[in-house]
Amino acid sequence: MKVAVMGAGAVGCYYGAMLARAGHEVVLIGRPSHVEAVNARGLRLETKAFDEHVRVAASTEPSAVQGADLVLFCVKSTDTEAAAEQIKPHLAPGALVLTLQNGVDNDQRVRSVLPPSNEVAAAVVYVATEMAGPGHVKHHGRGELVIAPSGRGEEVARHLEAAGVPTQISSNVRGSLWAKLILNCAYNALSAVTQLPYGVLVKGTGVTDMIRDVVAECLAVARAEGVEVPGDTDAAVRAIAQTMPSQYSSTAQDLARGKPSEIDHLNGLIVRRGEALGVPTPANRVLFVMVKLLEGKQQAARA
Structure with missing residues (x-):
């Protein structure tokens, strides 16, 4: 599965790194200093269980979502519509956009921007992470996701579970x-x-x-x-x-x-x-x- 992380901060980097460790092709889209560090040394994922550099691609350009099967949409809630507009021209038909954001209406806001050919599903994130520096995400605890049903939801949930991310599909x-x-x-x-x-x-x-x-x-x-x-x-x-x-x-x-x-x-x-x-x-x-x-x-x- 090809995965793009739009807004690669602490949350996006954690889940992107976990999927990359499981063998998926992952690209992080983020700020220049972060992208430069990741491209130079890989993404450092520091947890209580391990501390390692994970090889992922990184870009500052929203066009890097091109070809992705799954987009983890992790921008700040204040940037939701603008970021959705940025990725809109580059999304593959059928790509699932999973919103991993604070707030209760981001999926609706993204859905209002993207075409019907792209499913949008909300996810509830329970993880404690922080960016400890450019290219360095630190995991403090938890990490489970609750995601809304979608056409590719069960497939995505299986991949997340296999990557060590407890995932539940919920109708509520x-x-x-x-x-x-x-x-x-x-x-x-x-x-x-x-x-x-x-x-x-x-x-x-x-x-x-x-x-x-x-x-x-x-x-x-x-x-x-x-x-x-x-x-x-x-x-x-x-x-x-x-x-x-x-x-x-x-x-x-x-x-x-x-x-x-x-x-x-x-x-x-x-x-x-x-x-x-x-x-x-x-x-x-x-x-x-x-x-x-x-x-x-x-x-x-x-x-």
Whole structure:
């Protein structure tokens, strides 16, 4: 199977490397410094079980998706439509585009751009990774995927499982995306504002109460949307700090690097949907505003 990773950050590099280790042809599409490092030395995949350089191709050009059977679409939610437009002319008919992104509507946004000949399926990602440097992805834990049904979904799931990626096909991916969104809303902004990892964060005064309020608001919005959120949400929220105590949120990593975050598609989405549906979301609003203020401060400092 030929695989292209559009937006080869920490998530895309991890899954791309796992597929490449299993013998699939993989090309990473990313930033120049990252591409140069990968082409020079291979992609370094550092996990608790192994640390090795994986041979993959790398390019800065969206046209590198040409001929791919599977596209792992991993760009920031803020770049979804623009990135979909970039790959649109180069996609092979029948290629499956699998969205591995934060947020709950990226698959719909990609589908609105691409032709009907390309299937688009959403995936829920449960992995703790970070870019430790150009061409170097570090895996902290987990790694499972939940993907929506599609024509090639079972084939892709088999390949992912064989590559060491636990994969489940679910008819309620929308609910699972909301479950993941709730986890992100609970932790991402708090980790970003404090620049603390989850395990330290939850020990702070009043933090568990704050998280409880955020989660309750998210669930209220989900119910108003008619979304069935699967599983025990409170247990899943507690498990994040227990299973990934040293992990910083992606929002924290973005702010630490002076990059725009996806907060508009996390707590910001809850605020917008709450307003539209008449559901109060004061805790999510506070976190959203705090992250936006920090982003604004960084932009002003660069100006």
